[in-house]
Amino acid sequence: MDEFVFEPRLDAAAMKAFAHPLRLRMFSVLSNGGPATATGLAERLGESTGQTSYHLRQLERHGLVEEDTSLGKGRERWWRASSFSMRKRAGDATAPEVAVLRSAMVEDAAATMQAWLSDDAAPQVWVDASLEQSTTAILTPAELAVMNREVQKVVDRHTSAGSGREAELREADSTKLRRIRVYYYAFPLPQD
Structure with missing residues (x-):
């Protein structure tokens, strides 16, 4: 378990x-x-x-x-x-x-x-900026841990730029500033 x-x-x-x-x-x-x-x-x-x-x-x-x-x-x-x-x-x-x-x-x-x-009405600028990706690789546990730490640092660096912007978001044009969501999953696949 x-x-x-x-x-x-x-x-x-x-x-x-x-x-x-x-x-x-x-x-x-x-x-x-x-x-x-x-x-x-x-x-x-x-x-x-x-x-x-x-x-x-x-x-x-x-x-x-x-x-x-x-x-x-x-x-x-x-x-x-x-x-x-x-x-x-x-x-x-x-x-x-x-x-x-x-x-x-x-x-x-x-x-x-x-x-x-x-969302068929999503502005093209946001469609172009978004990413949906799935990648499969063969890694050791240590390599997976290193990759996850590096990705987390990148996500933290970029998302911290948005902290404290609630008031700005409420006033902004939605083609210029929006709340975003990052999903990142990296885990071993089940064995056959």
Whole structure:
């Protein structure tokens, strides 16, 4: 069996909190659509503001969302998804909460990619800038680890340029600035 390692490290209580269906949906909305208030999340998800407020506090308690102080005015609180990565680790049994999270992440990735691939109205400039790629290679574990570290450094370098640009994104022409998603999976294929 395998265990998943989260970076930053999420303890069992955080994984259990995150595995709640509404919290997963809320995190997905915040990840895909950017910061929102509890009221905005409630409207988008067909829930009450009381429900979304409660679940945002639970997610915040475990470091899965954080307040975006650059957007709030007065008592209005805006929330954004926190970033984390998940790695598989051989040895221990997978907790049910981790299985739920893993499944939700795969479903969200598939739905997000399908939405992009089905968007016939996407501006050509974004179509030209995007990439859908699948590559198969024969590598040692050490080579795979080195490749993953190098790719992560490149992704971190480029995505850090976008931090703190929420206000700019709200005012920008969508042909010039958009929220982007990077999916990168590099793992051994099952043996025959």
